[in-house]
Amino acid sequence: MDLSVNLAGVELKNPVMTASGTFGSGEEFSEFTDLNSLGAVVTKGVASVPWEGNPTPRVAEVYGGMLNAVGLQNPGIDLFMKRDIPFLKQYDTKIIVNVCGKSAADYCEVVERLGDTPVDMLEINISCPNVKEGGIAFGQDPKAVEMITREVKRYAKQPVIMKLSPNVTDIAEMARAAQAGGADVLSLINTITGMKIDIHKKQFVLANKTGGMSGPAIHPVAVRMVYEVSQAVSLPIIGMGGIMTAEDAIEMMLAGATAVSVGTANFRNPGVTMEILQGMKDYLEDQGIEKIKDLVGAVR
Numbered sequence: 001m002d003l004s005v006n007l008a009g010v011e012l013k014n015p016v017m018t019a020s021g022t023f024g025s026g027e028e029f030s031e032f033t034d035l036n037s038l039g040a041v042v043t044k045g046v047a048s049v050p051w052e053g054n055p056t057p058r059v060a061e062v063y064g065g066m067l068n069a070v071g072l073q074n075p076g077i078d079l080f081m082k083r084d085i086p087f088l089k090q091y092d093t094k095i096i097v098n099v100c101g102k103s104a105a106d107y108c109e110v111v112e113r114l115g116d117t118p119v120d121m122l123e124i125n126i127s128c129p130n131v132k133e134g135g136i137a138f139g140q141d142p143k144a145v146e147m148i149t150r151e152v153k154r155y156a157k158q159p160v161i162m163k164l165s166p167n168v169t170d171i172a173e174m175a176r177a178a179q180a181g182g183a184d185v186l187s188l189i190n191t192i193t194g195m196k197i198d199i200h201k202k203q204f205v206l207a208n209k210t211g212g213m214s215g216p217a218i219h220p221v222a223v224r225m226v227y228e229v230s231q232a233v234s235l236p237i238i239g240m241g242g243i244m245t246a247e248d249a250i251e252m253m254l255a256g257a258t259a260v261s262v263g264t265a266n267f268r269n270p271g272v273t274m275e276i277l278q279g280m281k282d283y284l285e286d287q288g289i290e291k292i293k294d295l296v297g298a299v300r
Contacts, residue, residue: 001284002291005039005258007236008159008184010120012039012094012259015292016249016277019240019263020044020098020123020163021070025084026091032270037277040094042261043084045125047100048109050076055207060196065215065242065264067194069208072100072128077110085117094120096161100128104151115157123161124152127190127212139165139190142177149181159184161238164229166218167193171225172232179233186229187238187261189222214264216242223255230256230297244272246279256297 003014017040018026025043026035035041053073060067074080080097088095097119101107111122126139126148138144149162162178164171166189175186191212196205222241230237239257242264243249249260265272284292 001281002293003281003284005293005296007121007161007238007259010094010159013092014039014277014280015253015257015259016273016280017094017096017238017259017261018042018266018273019261020125021068021072022263022266025080025088027084027087029266029270033273035088035091035093038093038273039259040096040120041088041091042096042123043080043088043098045072045074045098045100046077046080046110047072047074048077048106048113050074050079051100057205057207058211060205060211062194062196062213062215062217064217065213066267067196067206067211067213068191069206069211071208072125074100077113081113081117085119089118096121096123098123098125098163099152100125102128104148107148107152108155111152112155115155119158121159121161121185122152122156123163123187124148125163125190127163127165127167137165137167139163139174140168142173145174145177146181149178149183153182161185161187163190164188164225165190166221166225166241172228175229175233175235179235183235185236185238186233187240188229189218189225189241192218192221214242216244216248216264218242219244219248223251226252226257227255227299243276244268246276246283249276249280250283250295253292253295254297254299258293258296
């Protein structure tokens with residue numbers, strides 16, 4: 001049975017990886033999860049300087065998932081390079097670094113710094129607010145998507161994954177813009193903007209008022225968007241959004257994803273990636289399928 005998949009020339013032993021922001025940089029999950037068995041570990045977002053994130057409370061449970069307004073809190077690139085990359089290099093898994101920034105220069109600085117490090121791919125989080133444009137996320141304007149992709153590619157030595165926001169009218173338009181800018185891979189979907197109000201206190205549950213919704217409730221939306229993007233561009237796709245089981249992961253691949261990222265499920269069950277991987281193996285065996293890559297886009 002061949003579980004390997006290829007993302008822009010990077011060979012993963014299997015298609016299961018972690019979603020940025022839900023797994024740290026792997027260390028806190030290493031006693032529950034065999035990092036060696038993952039196709040890749042995707043780190044929490046890394047910026048050019050430390051970010052404090054948003055005020056608390058910034059996480060809330062909701063029907064079918066959770067809201068988070070953490071605000072990409074991170075220790076910055078200096079500490080990340082000193083602490084997290086050496087930790088991950090102990091394991092036989094690919095390292096994908098999620099990069100965040102508030103301007104094109106921010107992204108490019110981090111990407112350039114990572115150029116000579118032993119990381120395998122870069123995932124660019126374009127749901128960050130573009131401070132030059134009044135806080136509108138880069139990922140909500142196709143011209144900005146193409147621009148930031150092109151700028152990052154000028155500095156990147158590793159393949160570039162553009163992480164698309166679902167908070168748009170036409171996800172395929174954003175995918176085409178990323179492809180035009182030179183993206184190597186696309187990942188989707190990021191969280192869907194949501195809100196929760198405490199009716200007894202008559203106030204917002206999150207200090208930020210809104211947050212990003214993740215979890216099983218958004219899975220059908222994610223599958224639809226992965227399918228639409230797979231029909232619109234020729235790039236490989238990492239599918240994510242509410243993957244809780246092997247069935248969810250397989251569904252995502254049938255829709256057109258080459259690999260899958262597991263996010264919110266890690267909070268409920270730190271060993272869920274291992275269970276999903278085993279379930280995918282069982283499915284291939286039951287179906288008599290030798291290569292997992294044969295699932296990719298099999299449903300048209």
